[in-house]
Amino acid sequence: xxxxxxxxxxxxxxxxxxxxxxxxxxxxxxxxxxxxxxxxxxxxxxxxxxxxxxxxxxxxxxxxxxxxxxxxxxxxxxxxxxxxxxxxxxxxxxxxxxxxxxxxxxxxxxxxxxxxxxxxxxxxxxxxxxxxxxxxxxxxxxxxxxxxxxxxxxxxxxxxxxxxxxxxxxxxxxxxxxxxxxxxxxxxxxxxxxxxxxxxxxxxxxxxxxxxxxxxxxxxxxxxxxxxxxxxxxxxxxxxxxxxxxxxxxxxxxxxxxxxxxxxxxxxxxxxxxxxxxxxxxxxxxxxxxxxxxxxxxxxxxxxxxxxxxxxxxxxx
Numbered sequence: 001x002x003x004x005x006x007x008x009x010x011x012x013x014x015x016x017x018x019x020x021x022x023x024x025x026x027x028x029x030x031x032x033x034x035x036x037x038x039x040x041x042x043x044x045x046x047x048x049x050x051x052x053x054x055x056x057x058x059x060x061x062x063x064x065x066x067x068x069x070x071x072x073x074x075x076x077x078x079x080x081x082x083x084x085x086x087x088x089x090x091x092x093x094x095x096x097x098x099x100x101x102x103x104x105x106x107x108x109x110x111x112x113x114x115x116x117x118x119x120x121x122x123x124x125x126x127x128x129x130x131x132x133x134x135x136x137x138x139x140x141x142x143x144x145x146x147x148x149x150x151x152x153x154x155x156x157x158x159x160x161x162x163x164x165x166x167x168x169x170x171x172x173x174x175x176x177x178x179x180x181x182x183x184x185x186x187x188x189x190x191x192x193x194x195x196x197x198x199x200x201x202x203x204x205x206x207x208x209x210x211x212x213x214x215x216x217x218x219x220x221x222x223x224x225x226x227x228x229x230x231x232x233x234x235x236x237x238x239x240x241x242x243x244x245x246x247x248x249x250x251x252x253x254x255x256x257x258x259x260x261x262x263x264x265x266x267x268x269x270x271x272x273x274x275x276x277x278x279x280x281x282x283x284x285x286x287x288x289x290x291x292x293x294x295x296x297x298x299x300x301x302x303x304x305x306x307x308x309x310x311x312x313x314x315x316x317x
Contacts, residue, residue: 003088007081011043013095024101041081044071061310069302075177099158107160116188119159
């Protein structure tokens, strides 16, 4: 019997976790031709998320729980969950019920047809502000132009991954992780399923605009070297402009003479060149900082507790 594990990373999701599990189990109960399991990953929550996960495991023998030693961030929590899926495929879904568990059977049907990655593409994003939708749309379109890896538009982490995709992801151990890009980078047969995203069921989003900005920087620097090239090109164009301006000033002084004037324009040029240099150094610093993190070779995450399902993979107690 095929094995499917639903991986659910969570951080401070105690308010909606029980309702999520209720809807998820109703879906899994209907897929009698699959051996299903659920792996809840607690990413260092500060509320009673872990206690609820343990209670869900006591009430459902299909549930496994994994607690990280601290909050490592969603990308690493998701990596930890996928690393603990040792057989069959996996579905990645958040616990906030914005992505409907009822779509999982459709993913499974395409999985049976031979697709390795079936991902959900958001047709609408209910419950989000206009600014959030605008910035998200802009980010995906910028990534589409900058990255050599074609990252699908308007697509989150909600997807099904086959066994060979999980094995491939297990070989990718970079520390600054942008999972949406890695899911695409591994290749294999991929398919999009369009759906309407619901508003958050309970609690507050953990992604403010500052975190989203840093997440966008991680995505761009992980899958594109264009910012480095752009800094080079801006520097060349600025140097060319300064050289032409110098020729013009020199020629004007030779032909017409030039009294000591031009302090405002001089300050503008100096500040402009200084700003361009600092911008270029900042871009280089972003990439250099990521190289420094990779060079330290620290573990991606540390596990505090892990409890497997109360039955083995084939459903025996």
